[in-house]
Amino acid sequence: MNISGKSLLLTGATGGIGTALAHRLAGEGARLILVSRNQYSLDNLLARLPGEGHTVVSADIGTFEGRQKIVSACQGQLDGLINNAGINSFGMLETLDESQLHQMFEINAMAPILLIRDLLYPLTKSAGFVVNVGSGFGSIGFPGYCAYSASKFALRGFTEALRRELADTAVSVLYFAPRATDTAMNPPEVVELNKELGNTTDSPKRVADELLALLKKGKGNRAIGLPERFFARLNALFPSLVDGALAKQLPAIRRRALAGTEQRT
Numbered sequence: 001m002n003i004s005g006k007s008l009l010l011t012g013a014t015g016g017i018g019t020a021l022a023h024r025l026a027g028e029g030a031r032l033i034l035v036s037r038n039q040y041s042l043d044n045l046l047a048r049l050p051g052e053g054h055t056v057v058s059a060d061i062g063t064f065e066g067r068q069k070i071v072s073a074c075q076g077q078l079d080g081l082i083n084n085a086g087i088n089s090f091g092m093l094e095t096l097d098e099s100q101l102h103q104m105f106e107i108n109a110m111a112p113i114l115l116i117r118d119l120l121y122p123l124t125k126s127a128g129f130v131v132n133v134g135s136g137f138g139s140i141g142f143p144g145y146c147a148y149s150a151s152k153f154a155l156r157g158f159t160e161a162l163r164r165e166l167a168d169t170a171v172s173v174l175y176f177a178p179r180a181t182d183t184a185m186n187p188p189e190v191v192e193l194n195k196e197l198g199n200t201t202d203s204p205k206r207v208a209d210e211l212l213a214l215l216k217k218g219k220g221n222r223a224i225g226l227p228e229r230f231f232a233r234l235n236a237l238f239p240s241l242v243d244g245a246l247a248k249q250l251p252a253i254r255r256r257a258l259a260g261t262e263q264r265t
């Protein structure tokens with residue numbers, strides 16, 4: 001798929017992965033509609049992007065008004081929607097409050113579903129594409145990330161069903177799963193945990209390159225990392241083996257999660 005000259009909507013544009021993606025997509029000649037809640041960060045990003053024709057929309061994708069604002073900004077041509085915005089609250093379930101749990105589902109699963117529904121007409125007209133940015137934890141339920149994992153499982157399941165539902169249209173539906181990435185989403189206790197568990201952490205630039213590779217292929221799913229792909233496959237076939245491996249990591253996960261919770265209270 002060639003994205004040069006295409007009009008693409010990118011949510012979460014000012015975050016770690018979003019910023020790297022915005023630069024990569026703009027460098028390939030795409031015209032971007034950049035979304036996040038913070039006008040100042042959006043203006044800053046816009047000022048640094050290569051290419052021309054980019055616009056910004058400051059909107060909360062978790063609200064009806066925010067999504068309406070985004071839809072209005074896409075009234076001309078829309079060739080692709082990259083649902084990249086996401087949030088996580090790392091912690092053991094009993095330490096998370098109700099609004100944190102609701103928000104993870106609202107932003108990680110419901111908002112992408114609603115945005116796609118609302119933008120399906122222009123995407124169909126342009127034979128465009130959708131990329132939903134999930135996570136490795138959307139294939140492996142991970143302790144300390146119960147609600148985040150569940151929201152990303154929901155996003156992956158939705159993507160699979162929608163791809164099948166739109167199989168007789170020209171709209172492509174893609175799913176992309178990064179693993180741990182060096183962004184502000186991960187608080188210090190997660191950074192330390194990943195080091196302790198020996199989990200590889202990617203740079204946002206590497207993640208942007210991988211997403212570009214998926215776009216060039218133009219279909220299917222792409223997950224970053226050989227061991228992560230292997231464990232996802234193992235988890236699907238023999239979940240009890242992964243239960244055993246994660247049980248060994250549980251003391252470290254619990255210790256880091258509780259330390260993070262204590263620091264914030």
Ligand SMILES: NC(=O)c1ccc[n+]([C@@H]2O[C@H](COP(=O)([O-])OP(=O)(O)OC[C@H]3O[C@@H](n4cnc5c(N)ncnc54)[C@H](OP(=O)(O)O)[C@@H]3O)[C@@H](O)[C@H]2O)c1
Nearest residue numbers: 012014015016017036037038060061085086180181183185
């Ligand atoms: N970092 C990782 O380790 C990792 C691993 C796997 C998957 N991922 C996934 O990759 C994606 C990008 O993550 P990231 O690491 O780049 O996160 P990040 O640096 O925390 O950036 C999140 C972005 O989403 C925007 N956002 C959050 N809530 C929003 C809302 N209600 N309305 C509109 N925009 C909102 C933020 O901007 P404002 O706050 O200014 O609105 C920001 O631009 C997410 O879907 C995440 O789940 C990340």
